[in-house]
Amino acid sequence: MKIDRDACWLKKKVDMFELKTYTLKAEGPIASTIREEMPRLFEGIKEVNNTGAINIELVDDVELGAEGFQIIKGSQMKIQATTTKGLLYGIFKLYELLQLNKPIERPIRSIPDQSFRMINHWDNMDGSIERGYAGKSIFYNDNLFRKDYNIVRQYARLLASVGINALSINNVNVHAIETRLILEESLPEVKMLNDIFASYGIKTFLSINFASPKKIGGLKTADPLDEEVVNFWKDIIAKLYRVIPDFGGFVVKADSEGEPGPFKYGRGHDDGANMFGRILKKYGGLCIWRCFVYDCIQDWRNRKIDRARAAYDNFLPLDGKFDDNVILQIKLGPLDFQVREPLSPLFGALRKTNHIIEFQLTQEYTGQQKAIYYQVPVWKEVLDFDTKYDYNPSIVKKLLKNNSPVKEHSGICAVGVVGMDNNWTHHKLMQSNLYAYGQLAWDNQLSSEEIASNWTTLTFSVSKEAHEKITEILTSSRETYALYNAPNGVGFMCKPNHHYGPDIDGYEYDRWGTYHFADREGIGNNRTVQGTKFVTQYSAARCDEYNNLKTCPDEFLLWFHHVNYDYVLQNKKTLIQDIYDNHFLGVERVKNYQETWESLEGVLDEESYRNVKGLLQEQYRVAVEWRDQINTYFYRKSGIPDQQGRKIYS
Ligand code: GCU
Numbered sequence: 001m002k003i004d005r006d007a008c009w010l011k012k013k014v015d016m017f018e019l020k021t022y023t024l025k026a027e028g029p030i031a032s033t034i035r036e037e038m039p040r041l042f043e044g045i046k047e048v049n050n051t052g053a054i055n056i057e058l059v060d061d062v063e064l065g066a067e068g069f070q071i072i073k074g075s076q077m078k079i080q081a082t083t084t085k086g087l088l089y090g091i092f093k094l095y096e097l098l099q100l101n102k103p104i105e106r107p108i109r110s111i112p113d114q115s116f117r118m119i120n121h122w123d124n125m126d127g128s129i130e131r132g133y134a135g136k137s138i139f140y141n142d143n144l145f146r147k148d149y150n151i152v153r154q155y156a157r158l159l160a161s162v163g164i165n166a167l168s169i170n171n172v173n174v175h176a177i178e179t180r181l182i183l184e185e186s187l188p189e190v191k192m193l194n195d196i197f198a199s200y201g202i203k204t205f206l207s208i209n210f211a212s213p214k215k216i217g218g219l220k221t222a223d224p225l226d227e228e229v230v231n232f233w234k235d236i237i238a239k240l241y242r243v244i245p246d247f248g249g250f251v252v253k254a255d256s257e258g259e260p261g262p263f264k265y266g267r268g269h270d271d272g273a274n275m276f277g278r279i280l281k282k283y284g285g286l287c288i289w290r291c292f293v294y295d296c297i298q299d300w301r302n303r304k305i306d307r308a309r310a311a312y313d314n315f316l317p318l319d320g321k322f323d324d325n326v327i328l329q330i331k332l333g334p335l336d337f338q339v340r341e342p343l344s345p346l347f348g349a350l351r352k353t354n355h356i357i358e359f360q361l362t363q364e365y366t367g368q369q370k371a372i373y374y375q376v377p378v379w380k381e382v383l384d385f386d387t388k389y390d391y392n393p394s395i396v397k398k399l400l401k402n403n404s405p406v407k408e409h410s411g412i413c414a415v416g417v418v419g420m421d422n423n424w425t426h427h428k429l430m431q432s433n434l435y436a437y438g439q440l441a442w443d444n445q446l447s448s449e450e451i452a453s454n455w456t457t458l459t460f461s462v463s464k465e466a467h468e469k470i471t472e473i474l475t476s477s478r479e480t481y482a483l484y485n486a487p488n489g490v491g492f493m494c495k496p497n498h499h500y501g502p503d504i505d506g507y508e509y510d511r512w513g514t515y516h517f518a519d520r521e522g523i524g525n526n527r528t529v530q531g532t533k534f535v536t537q538y539s540a541a542r543c544d545e546y547n548n549l550k551t552c553p554d555e556f557l558l559w560f561h562h563v564n565y566d567y568v569l570q571n572k573k574t575l576i577q578d579i580y581d582n583h584f585l586g587v588e589r590v591k592n593y594q595e596t597w598e599s600l601e602g603v604l605d606e607e608s609y610r611n612v613k614g615l616l617q618e619q620y621r622v623a624v625e626w627r628d629q630i631n632t633y634f635y636r637k638s639g640i641p642d643q644q645g646r647k648i649y650s
Contacts (some may be wrong), residue, residue: 006422009437014042016362019054020045028084034056037091053076055078067111067165068081068111070110073104081382088160092161114401114412115246120414121169121170123138125175126142126372127146129362130364134418134419134420135419135420138420156202160202182212187243190244194244194246196246199581204244204248207294209259225276237628248278249288256293256608270318278323293314296511296512308525309534315330320352328354328355329355330356330361331358332357332379336365336514339485340488341559345388348399356413357400359383359437380648388538427615428608456471466600469599475599483582484590494632504630518637523637547561563575565640
């Protein structure tokens with residue numbers, strides 16, 4: 001069945017007026033993609049042999065690197081790059097500039113800020129997606145490959161249009177059936193996907209199961225230093241590259257949440273990762289090793305263990321011990337994509353290991369594609385964050401590259417968001433996150449407002465007023481969500497397992513290491529030097545700032561400190577009053593979104609209008625739940641009434 005899917009921000013063709021011809025002096029799979037894309041993007045354009053209105057050409061310009069491009073508008077427009085991949089990015093940029101009505105007066109040279117711009121799919125072969133909320137997997141169904149290459153191509157073009165250059169196609173939790181993806185029986189289909197993505201300049205990776213030598217190789221061990229194990233992997237990898245010579249490599253979640261890893265054999269993460277690195281090196285492959293490693297069977301009674309410390313404790317001692325084709329992948333916060341978390345202290349501390357920062361496009365803890373949660377403010381917070389180490393540059397967006405020995409092996413990765421839903425992301429407005437992720441990873445200087453505005457222009461044909469309403473909803477949505485969620489950085493007050501909606505004590509007496517420690521006097525984690533000492537994992541300047549109650553930012557107060565409910569915040573309110581006020585305000589803001597959205601009836605296309613209207617009703621319902629449960633919980637615990645006398649259930 002051919003599904004007419006939403007073309008998102010590539011929907012409208014650009015009217016080319018006088019620019020009706022182009023020349024392309026390049027061959028190969030990506031050049032073929034460019035030939036296919038030109039008439040899809042630009043109305044009535046045709047390829048000619050000699051002098052076209054647009055000249056797309058390979059040039060020798062070392063500074064542009066392998067991905068940069070240049071657009072020059074003279075008597076003849078030129079798009080230049082050193083590779084066909086650069087040219088492809090160039091034509092998507094030209095499309096965007098024309099669509100956004102941005103003049104090209106001076107030559108535009110564009111080189112990506114981050115080298116790695118990756119998406120991790122958490123897709124399972126049964127068609128489900130771990131933490132996926134936009135329908136089934138576009139790659140698999142019923143334990144088989146879905147083989148809908150049309151959808152995969154459409155997805156690849158969306159990704160390439162915003163500069164995504166790598167992707168892994170299966171869940172990091174690798175179940176029995178996906179363990180077989182590395183076997184010869186699966187390779188023809190993996191190759192099909194690989195080649196589609198490669199034709200859009202995207203490298204394909206597989207997540208692998210560390211215990212594969214035992215699970216599918218008939219060995220008794222998966223010890224990375226065992227010769228038979230090494231030979232098992234050598235054989236697997238040789239066969240893989242024989243079929244797919246341009247394959248990207250492996251993503252590994254090891255010794256994490258029950259996934260097997262090197263600890264069982266008394267080996268370190270470096271032993272595990274380097275074993276893969278050494279074998280993959282011969283083929284130009286990479287091993288991406290995740291740092292999401294912590295004790296997931298913690299005793300909640302034990303106040304000495306602090307899960308937040310885990311990534312740093314596990315990986316910092318190994319800094320410099322990883323091979324140059326190994327990349328550590330680190331979640332942006334120390335826990336797990338909560339609405340507010342401080343930066344993972346590994347950033348800035350790691351100086352001798354390639355690393356990438358991990359974001360999460362799918363809204364696991366942030367509304368599951370039912371709430372509006374535009375993520376650029378979150379990402380900018382971390383990318384622009386100054387770790388305050390006494391070296392330069394100490395800002396995250398710069399140090400990713402600077403602190404990675406191989407600059408091309410640094411950058412950003414994000415957990416994917418798309419599924420079989422016709423609009424890809426379930427919530428129409430949340431297409432903006434996919435678009436924004438690519439845009440920001442390429443150009444770290446872009447602002448939240450600019451990206452939201454560009455996405456809105458590309459996606460909808462609306463008046464200036466309607467445009468402003470949409471962008472305002474987007475850019476304020478993260479703050480709105482944070483207002484009615486777990487307060488002041490404390491995190492995890494969501495329902496266990498599926499993580500949707502409030503359950504304040506849901507994780508409190510559990511094994512996952514995510515506690516808020518509320519009692520009748522106060523709430524929060526003592527991660528100071530008197531507490532779990534997590535704070536000491538930061539640079540001295542940041543440690544001092546967070547450790548001191550007076551300078552710790554309000555939004556992270558309960559992440560770092562345990563305080564009483566009548567503690568006065570920097571904003572001059574008591575903590576309890578701030579909790580009440582924020583939760584009332586959060587709900588009010590969602591109500592306002594509903595009203596604003598309903599004023600767009602008839603202005604927007606019917607499908608988008610209805611989609612968002614319906615989901616806003618659900619967002620409002622859940623926001624009210626959050627407000628009432630949180631306010632009631634803290635009122636009952638503290639006994640302190642709301643100064644404004646609003647309705648709190650006693
Ligand atoms: C979260 C998420 C899991 C996922 C894990 C990971 O804990 O809830 O579903 O597997 O992150 O990043 O590996």
